[in-house]
Amino acid sequence: MTCISCPRPSSDRYWDERLETQSRTDWQALQLRLLREHLLHAYLNSPYYGASFDRAGVHPDQLRSLDDVRRFPFISKQELRERQLAVPPFGDLVAVPEREIVYISASSGSTGVPTASPFTGQDFEDWIDYQARQFWSSGLRPEDRYAHSLNFSLFVGGPCVLGAQKLGALSMHVGTVPAERLLAILKQFQATVIWTTPSYAWYLGETALKEGIDPRQDLNVRRILVAGEPGGSIPETRERIEGLWGASVYDYYGLSDIFGACAGMCEVKHGLHWAEDHILVEVLDPDGGDPVPEGGRGELVLTTLRKAARPMIRFRTGDIVSFTSEPCSCGRTSVRLLGVHGRLDDMLIIKGVNLFPSDVEAIARKDRDFGGEYRLVVDREDHLDRLTVEVERSSAYRGSIEELASRFKRQLQSVTGVSAAVTILSPETLPRATHKAKRVDDRRGGVWG
Numbered sequence: 174m175t176c177i178s179c180p181r182p183s184s185d186r187y188w189d190e191r192l193e194t195q196s197r198t199d200w201q202a203l204q205l206r207l208l209r210e211h212l213l214h215a216y217l218n219s220p221y222y223g224a225s226f227d228r229a230g231v232h233p234d235q236l237r238s239l240d241d242v243r244r245f246p247f248i249s250k251q252e253l254r255e256r257q258l259a260v261p262p263f264g265d266l267v268a269v270p271e272r273e274i275v276y277i278s279a280s281s282g283s284t285g286v287p288t289a290s291p292f293t294g295q296d297f298e299d300w301i302d303y304q305a306r307q308f309w310s311s312g313l314r315p316e317d318r319y320a321h322s323l324n325f326s327l328f329v330g331g332p333c334v335l336g337a338q339k340l341g342a343l344s345m346h347v348g349t350v351p352a353e354r355l356l357a358i359l360k361q362f363q364a365t366v367i368w369t370t371p372s373y374a375w376y377l378g379e380t381a382l383k384e385g386i387d388p389r390q391d392l393n394v395r396r397i398l399v400a401g402e403p404g405g406s407i408p409e410t411r412e413r414i415e416g417l418w419g420a421s422v423y424d425y426y427g428l429s430d431i432f433g434a435c436a437g438m439c440e441v442k443h444g445l446h447w448a449e450d451h452i453l454v455e456v457l458d459p460d461g462g463d464p465v466p467e468g469g470r471g472e473l474v475l476t477t478l479r480k481a482a483r484p485m486i487r488f489r490t491g492d493i494v495s496f497t498s499e500p501c502s503c504g505r506t507s508v509r510l511l512g513v514h515g516r517l518d519d520m521l522i523i524k525g526v527n528l529f530p531s532d533v534e535a536i537a538r539k540d541r542d543f544g545g546e547y548r549l550v551v552d553r554e555d556h557l558d559r560l561t562v563e564v565e566r567s568s569a570y571r572g573s574i575e576e577l578a579s580r581f582k583r584q585l586q587s588v589t590g591v592s593a594a595v596t597i598l599s600p601e602t603l604p605r606a607t608h609k610a611k612r613v614d615d616r617r618g619g620v621w622g
């Protein structure tokens with residue numbers, strides 16, 4: 174019997190070959206058509222956007238090219254929260270009657286009130302179809318056994334499992350369980366694919382070895398999808414996780430305020446293919462708001478193209494990223510996210526130089542004399558910022574600690590231009606992350622502290 178909710182992909186290589194391999198001109202024409210309809214939907218049906226566009230003196234009819242999106246006002250996470258508090262429970266960005274909303278996710282709220290992200294039935298279907306397409310591009314097939322070990326509690330990453338189910342993989346809704354339990358599940362059911370955070374993939378591999386399980390020999394995991402931290406796009410981190418597991422690591426990027434994964438790696442693993450039929454990308458200079466040249470680092474600003482329940486027009490994510498529109502050797506033509514270099518609020522400025530934890534991570538993981546775990550401690554002495562990088566040595570290293578510290582210091586200086594004190598720690602000194610690792614300990618207090 175044919176499963177009508179499980180459409181077959183259009184070829185063995187692509188989920189939707191015509192869409193995924195169309196020319197850049199066709200992508201742009203598609204985005205312009207969708208954007209025009211979406212802006213009009215937002216303007217007519219969302220009280221917030223109606224007022225905000227009027228205030229800015231812009232109308233959806235003025236959109237002639239994709240560049241014209243820059244005439245429309247930004248929205249920040251802070252404003253999103255304020256609108257939700259002003260018009261409870263979901264805010265006045267919502268552009269459909271509540272009876273059409275079938276699902277909400279909520280962001281973790283670590284910096285304030287959690288914000289809800291509502292979906293209509295069609296929004297949800299679109300999202301899961303996109304997830305299936307993305308999983309397919311990372312090599313998942315109906316023969317796979319997929320263990321989804323992300324949080325299900327209002328977290329937008331939870332339902333992504335339905336994408337694996339849609340493409341026909343045997344899907345296990347595992348959720349976040351203790352490492353020992355997860356290892357037992359992977360072993361018993363011989364899962365071939367898992368999805369977790371990069372630091373947890375690392376921790377899980379180390380825990381397995383301690384329990385006498387060699388992930389390369391005793392488990393059947395051949396692909397690891399990761400998201401939630403920059404590590405999956407740092408080749409040095411990816412390669413070390415791959416070495417630990419004997420599996421291939423694919424990075425994904427998602428955002429609760431938009432939908433699950435907005436981008437993911439294909440099997441070529443050079444950048445993350447973006448869901449351009451759902452989301453328009455801008456990469457802007459955080460100071461002036463001008464677009465940065467292709468390949469340069471800037472703030473990611475996102476505009477939904479179809480999400481009817483709550484359009485997001487020019488949402489400032491606070492993530493510092495870089496992109497390319499060069500064609501990928503897999504044949505897909507969507508733009509690729511080359512890396513999330515950090516968050517604007519994670520960015521440290523040390524004596525005037527911008528520094529992201531991901532820059533330090535690449536060094537800590539490339540040289541095998543280091544254990545891979547690290548932490549940045551920043552304090553202030555005599556009104557000057559002082560950075561100390563704490564990095565673990567590998568358990569196999571038998572050489573001089575002083576030499577190791579000065580090696581790290583030299584590499585950090587040459588890669589980032591930042592000069593720091595380096596403390597070498599014994600293996601397993603730093604706390605292991607079970608979800609997202611905390612990499613920065615900023616003890617400077619307020620600006621005038």
Ligand SMILES: [Zn+2]
Nearest residue numbers: 439441501503
């Ligand atoms: Zn590709």
